[in-house]
Amino acid sequence: MEDGLDPMQVAAGAAAVLVADMLKRSWESARNAMERLFKxxxxxxxxxxxxxxxxxxxxxxxxxxxxxxxxxxxAKRLEQELLIQLGAFLQKNPGLVPDLQDLVDQSDQTDEGTGVRANVRSNIGTQVLIAGRDVNTGNFTSRAPEGEK
Structure with missing residues (x-):
């Protein structure tokens, strides 16, 4: 892909953002943005x-x-379901990968400024894991140190 974005990484990021937005007042805005993308x-x-x-x-x-x-x-299960949905959508529409990444980036910018922010792009051949607490991805589990919970 010429833009260096991995569709599944973008889909995973978008799925996480959507699940988080589902519990916020910003859900309607996120839904409308996804509707425009789907169209x-x-x-x-x-x-x-x-x-x-x-x-x-x-x-x-x-x-x-x-x-x-x-x-x-x-929320974890829904994130996986949305990953599959968005991954399939991006496979059919590879030209929209940067647009979905832009939506994820915009959502990050509109949050209240709490937590850790990271922007990883053009990451080829490696995985980046950033978490404030426990992380579980398939067969891999990483737990936060006991003193930092």
């Missing part, structure tokens, strides 16, 4: 855009209707 897809017609949005809306509803005690686990 620019190669196979964009009313039905396909509607299907993409229905998946987002269902995830949003599931997360917000879940019990507080189940929310963290559900």
């Amino acid at each position: 620019r897809g190669r196979e964009a017609d009313e039905a396909s855009v509607g299907q993409e949005l229905q998946l987002l809306d269902t995830a949003h509803r599931r997360l917000n209707e879940s019990a507080e005690s189940e929310r963290a686990d559900l």
Whole structure:
């Protein structure tokens, strides 16, 4: 890819941002931005855009209707589901990878300024892991040191 962006890394970042936005007041804005992106897809017609949005809306509803005690686990599952959805969308529309990355970057800029910020681009052949707490990705688990929780 000429822009150096890995579609699956972009999809993973976007999935994380969307799940986080689902619990904020900014959800409607994030949803509208995704709708505009879906409409620019190669196979964009009313039905396909509607299907993409229905998946987002269902995830949003599931997360917000879940019990507080189940929310963290559900958020992880939804992030994986959205990764698959967005990864498939980007495979069909590789030209929109930079646009989705821009949406992720814009979301990072509109947050309240809390937490760690990182911007990793053109990262070829390596993985970057930045976490404020425990991280679980497939068969790999990294836990925050006991004194830093």
